[in-house]
Amino acid sequence: MIETTIITWIIAIFGAITFLPLFGAQLVMILKPRSQKAKDLIIGKGENWRDKTHFKSALAFAWADIIIILPLYILGTVWVFNGQPWGYIIWISLGVLSIYFSILYWILEKEYTYKSAGWIAYFTYFWGFFLYWGLGAIAHSILQLNN
Amino acid sequence: MYSLLDWEGAVKIGLQNESFNGDAAEQAIADVEKGIAIADILWAFPITVVAFIGLLREKFIGFIAAMMVFAICVYFPLIYTFRVSMNFDIVLAAIIMWAIPSILGIFGLWMNRKLFNIN
Numbered sequence: 001m002i003e004t005t006i007i008t009w010i011i012a013i014f015g016a017i018t019f020l021p022l023f024g025a026q027l028v029m030i031l032k033p034r035s036q037k038a039k040d041l042i043i044g045k046g047e048n049w050r051d052k053t054h055f056k057s058a059l060a061f062a063w064a065d066i067i068i069i070l071p072l073y074i075l076g077t078v079w080v081f082n083g084q085p086w087g088y089i090i091w092i093s094l095g096v097l098s099i100y101f102s103i104l105y106w107i108l109e110k111e112y113t114y115k116s117a118g119w120i121a122y123f124t125y126f127w128g129f130f131l132y133w134g135l136g137a138i139a140h141s142i143l144q145l146n147n
Numbered sequence: 148m149y150s151l152l153d154w155e156g157a158v159k160i161g162l163q164n165e166s167f168n169g170d171a172a173e174q175a176i177a178d179v180e181k182g183i184a185i186a187d188i189l190w191a192f193p194i195t196v197v198a199f200i201g202l203l204r205e206k207f208i209g210f211i212a213a214m215m216v217f218a219i220c221v222y223f224p225l226i227y228t229f230r231v232s233m234n235f236d237i238v239l240a241a242i243i244m245w246a247i248p249s250i251l252g253i254f255g256l257w258m259n260r261k262l263f264n265i266n
Binding site: 050051052053054056057059060061063064067068085086089092093094096097099100101103104105107108138142145146 | 185190207217225264
C-alpha cells in the first residue's frame with residue numbers, strides 16, 4: 001500500500017482538468033468527425049483540415065485516446081487512490097505518452113493552434129497542461145514508488 | 148537519427164516510407180513521421196538508454212524507464228491500427244515487433260519487480 005499525499009490529489013485533479021476536455025473534444029471528433037465543432041476543438045477556431053491525411057490522423061488519435069488513454073487514466077487514478085503501485089506505473093505510462101505527444105504536437109500543430117488559440121490558451125489547456133501533467137505525474141510517481 | 152539528417156536518403160533505403168517530394172498526401176504523412184522521429188530522438192531514445200543501463204544494473208530507475216519505453220511501444224502500433232490509411236503489413240509488423248514484446252516486457256518486469264525494490 002502506498003499512502004496518497006496532497007501532491008497525489010493535486011496531480012489527480014490537475015489530470016482531470018487536463019484530460020477531461022481532451023476526451024470531450026475527441027468524443028466530438030468520433031461522433032461528428034466532419035463537423036465544424038470538431039475542427040474548432042481539435043485544430044483551432046476557424047481552422048480547416050489540411051488534407052484527408054491530416055483528418056484521418058486526427059481521427060486515429062481520437063479513437064486511441066478514447067479506447068486506451070481514457071480507461072488507463074481512470075484505472076490508474078483508481079489504483080493510485082487504492083494505494084496500488086500499478087496505479088503509479090500507469091500514471092508514469094500516461095505521463096510519458098503525454099510528454100511524447102507534447103513534443104510531436106509542438107512540431108506538427110504549433111503554427112496552426114498557437115495562432116488561433118493565442119499564447120495563454122496554448123501554453124495552458126491547449127498544449128501546456130499535457131506537458132506539465134506528464135512531468136508532474138512521472139516525478140510524483142517515481143518518488144511514491146521509491147519510498 | 149539518420150532520417151532527420153537525410154530524410155530522402157532514409158526513404159531511398161527503406162527506413163522511411165513517405166517522401167517530402169511526393170504528392171500532398173504523402174508530404175502530410177512525411178510531416179507526421181518526421182514529428183515522430185524528432186520525438187523519438189528527444190524523448191524515447193534517452194529513456195531507452197536509461198532503461199538499458201538501469202535494467203542491466205538492476206536499478207529502480209531502469210525499471211521505471213523500461214516501463215516508459217514499453218508504454219510508447221504499445222501505444223504506437225495502436226495508433227497505426229486506428230489510422231485507416233495505414234498499410235496493413237506495417238500495422239502487423241508494428242504489432243509483432245513492438246506491441247507484443249512490450250506487453251510481455253511489462254508483464255515480465257512486473258513479475259520481477261522485487262529485483263528493483265518495488266513491492
